[in-house]
């Protein structure tokens with residue numbers, strides 16, 4: 001096979017890149033290791049920045065999002081039993097967020113891919129990349145029991161943190177920056193109408209908890225837990241008891257309860273690879289960086305990456321002769337990435353307790369929270385980062 005852009009991974013990054021390239025008249029082949037059912041059903045985050053929503057709409061995949069997405073103008077930060085509202089829209093000139101599950105975004109993008117008639121191959125195995133520093137890099141893999149290869153002008157590594165693209169780059173050509181956290185999140189989906197119109201990020205003596213939602217009938221909730229927590233130790237009754245304890249506030253607010261339909265544990269890490277390009281391989285999304293979910297930046301960063309990458313590839317494939325625009329893809333992406341890293345790290349450390357932490361750190365965190373909700377400047381800083389910076 002032969003294509004202009006070989007895309008490895010059909011998550012949000014790979015599918016959105018495919019759609020943007022399609023709109024620009026550039027052909028691509030997407031290959032994906034998992035089944036399409038797995039890709040569609042995987043429960044992930046659900047906060048879209050305004051720029052992400054705008055871009056999905058402009059790209060012809062915003063119709064259901066416009067109908068079913070839940071627009072929020074604020075969030076709550078709760079500690080010491082009190083909820084404090086941060087007026088995101090009021091502090092940012094009217095910008096807000098939209099709640100719409102990442103797997104719904106993926107579903108809409110996959111439908112658009114099928115409409116475009118361009119190929120996406122699921123259940124590929126044994127993917128290897130070669131010739132990355134030549135003009136015609138190659139992707140080889142197995143599909144339907146046959147060995148296949150795609151010769152490309154460029155390869156987009158959109159295969160997530162555990163994919164093969166980043167490790168295909170010679171170790172000496174990149175630097176990795178990493179921080180892990182000694183805790184994880186236990187997440188559940190429940191058939192319960194959201195008890196608040198807006199998200200509640202809560203710090204309790206027993207740890208962090210987050211109240212979120214997916215629809216007027218479905219609540220999404222998270223609890224800080226150990227990084228290696230065994231989900232089998234958590235009965236539904238224990239989960240609800242812990243959520244009630246950590247989320248209920250003195251004003252009488254508590255989450256509504258209902259049947260738990262899905263539960264799982266995710267680890268937390270911050271990770272960046274520099275640069276985001278080696279020869280004709282460009283990394284995007286989780287393949288290039290991971291943020292802890294507290295700032296709700298992962299999906300939005302991925303979408304910003306592929307917006308920039310699509311423009312860079314378009315320029316290059318339309319005759320741009322040098323690599324300046326591709327170097328720029330990485331340099332500008334890293335600036336946005338590090339800003340999101342700083343914000344996600346700050347939200348995470350402010351809102352989580354660490355086992356064995358110093359009494360100094362505990363007091364400093366309380367001061368951080370008290371300052372946040374008392375200062376318009378501090379709330380504005382949170383708000384402008386949370387709703388997202390314009391694409392650049």
Ligand code: APR
Nearest residue numbers: 009011012013032033034127159160163285286298299302
């Ligand atoms: N070959 C083909 N596909 C692969 C391979 C491989 N060797 N390895 C992994 N994949 C696929 C995975 O099965 C997955 O579907 O690549 C896809 C990567 O998708 P995501 O993990 O969703 O990553 P990305 O598209 O960058 O989306 C980033 O996901 O984790 C969240 O917070 C993150 O919201 C952000 C978003």
Ligand code: PHB
Nearest residue numbers: 045046212293294295296
């Ligand atoms: C979610 O709804 O899944 C969600 C919301 C906010 C976050 C992370 C996840 O910070």
